[in-house]
Amino acid sequence: MKTVEFTQMKHGNRAEYALLHTLESDYIRALPDRLLQALSRLGDSLQGYQVSRLEHSLQTASRAEDDGADIDTIVAALLHDLGDELAPENHSQVAAAIIRPFVRAEVTWIVEMHGLFQMQYYAHHYDKNPNGHLAYRDHPWFDACQRFCERYDQAAFDPAYPSRPLSHFEPMLRAVLSRTPFDPAVLQERPLAVS
Numbered sequence: 615m616k617t618v619e620f621t622q623m624k625h626g627n628r629a630e631y632a633l634l635h636t637l638e639s640d641y642i643r644a645l646p647d648r649l650l651q652a653l654s655r656l657g658d659s660l661q662g663y664q665v666s667r668l669e670h671s672l673q674t675a676s677r678a679e680d681d682g683a684d685i686d687t688i689v690a691a692l693l694h695d696l697g698d699e700l701a702p703e704n705h706s707q708v709a710a711a712i713i714r715p716f717v718r719a720e721v722t723w724i725v726e727m728h729g730l731f732q733m734q735y736y737a738h739h740y741d742k743n744p745n746g747h748l749a750y751r752d753h754p755w756f757d758a759c760q761r762f763c764e765r766y767d768q769a770a771f772d773p774a775y776p777s778r779p780l781s782h783f784e785p786m787l788r789a790v791l792s793r794t795p796f797d798p799a800v801l802q803e804r805p806l807a808v809s
């Protein structure tokens with residue numbers, strides 16, 4: 615493969631950066647493939663539950679779909695625990711960072727906060743505070759995060775649930791990640807202006 619001549623970034627020229635830009639564009643286009651591979655690896659991660667981390671992810675997404683959630687939420691549910699492998703102490707932020715350019719800001723917020731919100735279901739068993747999420751009770755997306763955690767995430771440990779396979783969600787994942795990154799019309803960070 616053709617490579618650049620420089621050994622320090624500051625010495626690169628325009629043609630070299632044009633080459634790198636082309637290669638990076640190809641690499642970015644393959645992001646869905648890498649995410650699917652990372653999800654597959656969750657089949658052999660955290661132990662002790664009745665379902666694997668992959669089944670938990672598929673079940674969270676399936677429950678979201680069965681609840682009539684939109685495609686942003688379904689894809690977020692599929693990816694929400696992807697950080698378990700590399701950032702077990704703050705896994706929520708990893709998934710949030712991955713989806714942030716491609717989904718509604720509300721959905722990114724839900725994924726970023728789900729680790730804290732999920733503590734309401736188990737933290738007392740570790741003599742920790744289960745109510746940390748209540749600090750956000752006045753946040754406009756509090757109820758949406760509660761819904762995500764109660765109906766999808768905390769419920770998705772049932773080996774009898776009819777979860778759909780990864781192949782079912784693949785087209786949704788590819789559709790969401792093929793959006794223009796950080797498109798304001800997708801992110802909807804502020805309410806649309808009333809005309």
Ligand SMILES: [Fe+2]
Pocket residue numbers: 694695705706728729
């Ligand atoms: Fe999680």
Ligand SMILES: [Fe+2]
Pocket residue numbers: 670674694695767
């Ligand atoms: Fe989860």
